[in-house]
Amino acid sequence: MDDLFIELFKKYHNDVYRLAYGYTLNFQDAEDIMQQTFIKLYKNINKLKQDEEYTKKWLFKVASNQSKDLLKSFWKKKKTNCENFDVIISNKQNLEKEDLIQALSKIDKKYRIPFYLHYYEGYNAKEIAKIMKLSESAVKSRLTRVKDKIKKEMEII
Amino acid sequence: MNKLNKKTKEVFNKIKISDSRSNEIMTEILDSKKKSFILKPIIISCFAIMICMIGIVYAEEIVSTFNTFRFKMNDKKGALDMYSDAIAEIDYDANIPEAERESLDKNGKYNNYYSYEDLEGLLKIKLLKSSYFGNNLLHQRTTKKVNNKIAAASFGIENFTNSNLNSQTNLPDDWKIEFFNMSFSFKTKFATEDIKENYSYSFFTGGDSQTEEYYIKNLKTSALLIFTNHSKHCIVKFDYDNISYFFDLSFFGNWDSDSTHFRVEEILETLSY
Known part of the structure; x- marks a missing residue:
């Protein structure tokens, strides 16, 4: 079991972590979510299908739920209100200087996640809809809008 | 589109955890499982010990919770409501005639008298005995049948101590006589709603009565004790193995309140199969 988990x-x-x-x-929250997600995987590894693609989607679903829970939490809302966004990302300044990251940070997360899953992970609208528990049409419309928004933001940058 | 794809791949590829940190996280996850392997048996053991301790400390309360005999003091009515949920398993076809009262047979002897051994053999149940009843016989008080199956029955046994004193005209100063009357009753699965042989009635406690709950250590069950007449009369009720027992104990002569209490407890502790 440990070998499969590793x-x-x-x-x-x-x-x-990227999702x-x-x-x-x-970055710190992303690391915590990643850790929590893999703890869940470790606990449920025997119950999951022996199919890597299925496991990957399962991991994304869990991470997506964990992230939503974190963002909804009282502590997180307080923290976001109190801290300056620039301070949060200061540790990875080189990365933050990337125009794409800057553009993404300026658009809502409801557009960022479909963007990442589609343009980086290569999932289609149907697969993203399953991971994010959305309708396929909603995902399609978000993907169209996010492309325009990113282009627009990158032009400004 | 391709440009955006390429750019996205380039940028997101840079978002990653260092190898050393990812190894640390992985080790933490693997260790957490090992810790839970150690902690689980410890927590389970602690929980089991706690349950055992609660069981020992609150044994009497737990036993009385499972007792089929219940009672409730009704302050407004000055009454004690008692009832039992017990259903006895017996030989429902036992040859015990239905009898509403004891009567003399043609030889002038009472009908429906049984020794403990005979009755236990007939009903296929165990009954509590006490040396205070000597070799006296149990007499049948009531039997009720439904579709020819025993639905309920009641039997009694009684004894006097120092009965020889009754006939004496000059009693000694410290004379004492005790009268013991025990009856047991049961209801079976054939009992219909109108059969309440397994008592369900109210007892009016009266002015000088004193009600106590006593835990019979020998039987590990709780009994209700009602002392009246300045503690010279005591009624005891309890259930044991789905049989309801009733004691009527009277004390005559030089008994004080403390000694009758002690005597009742002593008698109850002699009960066994």
Whole structure:
């Protein structure tokens, strides 16, 4: 069981981390979510299908739920209100200087996640809809809008 | 589109945790499972010990919770409502005739008298005995049948101590006589709603009565004790193995309140199969 977990962790931990970052735009929160997601995987590893693609989608679903819970939490809302966004991202200044990240940080998370899942992970609208528990049409409309928004933001930057 | 795809891949590829940190996280997760392997048995053991301790400390309360005999003091009416949920398993076809009262047979002897052994053999149940009843016989008080199956029955046994004193005209100063009357009754699965042999009635406690709950250590069950007539008369009720027992104990002569209480408890502790 441990060998399978180690294999899955090594393969997918950065993907989960990126998705969590997409939600939170905070490296520390993304790391916590990634850790929580893999703890869940470790506990449920025997119940999951022996199918890597299925496991990856399962990990994204769990991370997505964990991220939403974190963003909804009282503590997180307080923290976001109190802290300056620039301070949160200051540790990874080089990365934050990337125009794409800057553009993404300026648009709502409801657009950022479909963007990441589609343009980075290569999932289609139907698959994203399952992960995010949305309708396929909602995902399609968000993907169209996010492309325009990103282009617009990057032009400004 | 391709440009955006390429750019996205380039940028997001940079978002990653360092190898050392990811190894740390992985090790933490793997260790957490090992810790829970150690902690689980410890927590389960602690919980089991706690349950055992509660069981020992509150044994009497737990036993009385499972007792089928219940009672409730009704302050407004000055009454004590008692009832029992017990359903006895017996030989429902036992050859015990229905009898509403004891009567003399043609030889001038009472009908429906049984020894403990005979009755236990007939009903296929165990009954509580006490040395205070000597070899006296149990007499049948009531039997009710439904569709020819025993639905309820009641039997009694009684004894006097120092009965020889009754006939004496010059009693000694410290004379004492005790009268013991025990009856047991039961209801079976054939009992219909109108059969209340397993008592369900109110007892009017009266002016000088004193009601107590006593835990019979020998039987590990709770009994209700009602002392009246300045503690010279005591009624005891309890259930044991789905049989309802009733004691009527009277004390005559030089008994004081403390000694009758002690005597009742002593008698109850002699009960066994």
